[in-house]
Amino acid sequence: MSFGSEHYLCSSSSYRKVFGDGSRLSARLSGAGGAGGFRSQSLSRSNVASSAACSSASSLGLGLAYRRPPASEGLDLSQAAARTNEYKIIRTNEKEQLQGLNDRFAVFIEKVHQLETQNRALEAELAALRQRHAEPSRVGELFQRELRDLRAQLEEASSARAQALLERDGLAEEVQRLRARCEEESRGREGAERALKAQQRDVDGATLARLDLEKKVESLLDELAFVRQVHDEEVAELLATLQASSQAAAEVDVAVAKPDLTSALREIRAQYESLAAKNLQSAEEWYKSKFANLNEQAARSTEAIRASREEIHEYRRQLQARTIEIEGLRGANESLERQILELEERIGQLENDLRNTKSEMARHLREYQDLLNVKMALDIEIAAYRKLLEGEETRFSTSGNVFFHISGGQKSKIKVSLGPLILQRPWRRILPCQFHLWIAPGLPGLWQHHSKVCLHLHMAFFPVSLCLESPSPFFFS
Template sequence: MAFSTRSIQWSSSSRAQTAAPSVSSVTSRKMSLQKIQAPSVYGGAGGYGTRISTSTSSGLGGSLQVSITGSDVLLAGNEKSTMQNLNDRLAAYLERVRSLEKSNSLLETQIREWHEKNTVSVGQDYSSYFKTIEELRNAQMENSRLVLQIDNAKLAADDFRLKFENEHLLRQSVESDITGLLRVRDDLTLTKADLESQIESITEELVFLRKSHEEERDRLHKEVGGSVNVAVDAAPGIDLAAIMENMRKQYEEVAEKYRQEAKDHYENLVNVEKLEGHRKEITERRQVYQSLELELQSLLTMTLEGTLAETEARYSYQLDHIQQAISSLEAQLRQLRADMEAQNSQYSTLMDVKTRLEMEIATYRRLLEGEEIGSLSPQRAKRTTELLISPLENCRSICFSLLAAQGD
């Protein structure tokens, strides 16, 4: 049974301990115990009304004080009744000694069990607990690292998703621009085909006019060549070459006009300024995209830094909490070791007291069994009675203290 440190307190361990009457002091006086005469115990007429009162301090640090007042011992006038009374008291003391021996053996068993139990506790190996604490700490650090990697992966995934969405929007914009340009190209192709057909029809018409003009000219030449000029003062003939030249110039001007109109129409459709405007717009959009991408990168960097700081703060707090728990466990372990050392010291003290009491009880038993209480002076008889009573009462006081501590 474990004894609390408050169960038995030695009031002043530094004081000189007043030792109980030892065996050496008894034997050195060479006391020969014989039968005690009734009138020789203490004064009084015939020994009547005599009271044995003893007060002694045993050597347990000065804290165990025994004050025993015996019951009135009536010494009869005759020696027989006095001896009977003393024998009865001696039998009672011997019975008390036997009961105290039983209590002492029980206490020895309890002390031995307590010592064995606490000896195992003192020799306990805490390396497994420290290993478990270290494994938990490493697991928490690994968990923190994995959580940080997961957060970084999530942020990287969000970054790539935003980039993909921006690129997708840019691709859709470019595709819509390409679709519009394809429509313009188709319109220009249709316009070009229409103009080419018009040019072809005009060219055919010009060829037809030239052919008809040549036929008309040949016919007129034939008519003029076959006629005879009768009158000398006839009107001057028509200059057909000039007329044909004029007609040719007119048709060429018309053709040039149509060609110029077609060219102007084509140039208006495919205007260089519009293309430059589209190029500028694309350049501006690229610049906006790059600025947005830079802003996104800065925001992601700030977010990652904030998340990292928060994660470091959280896990530093957890590490501080774990460190406090470890410090508390170490303090409890130190307190436990201190308690064990104090209990071992108390156990050693109790074992010393027990050994000394056993020696004194054995000595007094030999004195009681081997010698008779005979003719002694009153002072020596009183001293002998004190020597018999004091160890028994000391043992009883110690046992009561141990039982009280056991109850606590």
């Protein structure tokens, strides 16, 4: 760095009091620049105090003009040449130090690029972790929705199973009732069949009795006809005998007493006719009464047979109706048994579905637990990354005041604005940082050319803008 000729007149002893020799300043600057992050440090609080003491004799402000010593204290040219050589040596040392600092700045810039690359890689990894962290939530939502559907299906299946059990119980009771009724009807049918058999035996007996009576009637009629024929023959014989006897008697009595024999024959004939009529009438009455009794018995038997036939017909009709009803009940029973089998199969299927659903639910719960474990591990890893990044951020975002004490009495204020601290993390803010440099006018390396100088330094982790404002013109070279 070069310096104006009017500044060479400042005493080296006062400069050493404020800053020390070049090696001490170089060591302090090297210590300030060699930190892991950019940190503004005060060089020395004792130097600040001595700088304030030294600058009390000079006017305040950033002007680089100095007060000339009085004429009685003039320096000879040899001392001025010695100071000039000393300042040249210091200037050479400072150039070397600045070159070293520039080399270190280049190293820091390269490190910044490496850190940016690492930040981009970490950002991509974080995006992947976030995506993996978001996927379990979607899987959990799908699992919860499917679980709700399965629970609804399970409730429907349980309600259907309960309804089927109620229907099965009702149908079983109906089947029991129908079976009892069927057994009762079977017993009634057996009783009707027994009664029918008994009535059939009675009907058979009545039929046999009727046939016997009919045979008796026929035999009696034949006997009556035979008796009539015999009677007629006897009557004819008697008449013939009477006629013969009457003729003989007439022939006998013709001579004796013809009128008396004729009257006697008429009387005998009348008596025989009345006797034959009485016998015939009594026989007819007996036969008529017998025939009436037989007809009455036949009518009663016919009525009984008709009633029995009607009863048999009624029993047959009832038996047919009961048979049809039994067949219908058997069909209904078979249908109900088939329904019971179908319901049992459906219940078994629903139970299998329930077991499968429970196993599927257990599998989903295990998967969800695994995803939850993965999520917890990712959260722990993210928290570890966050702690590391917060530590780096804390190390990067420090700020402070740096004081450069310059021999010569005045000090200049340099406002140093740190550019935004850009961290490649979306959840952190961009933190601006500022600090101030107080530079006395006796610092080597100042030239009287400009009233405002802005020096941009690219540090290790963020850009630095140094803006120097001074009432007197100077700049950094």
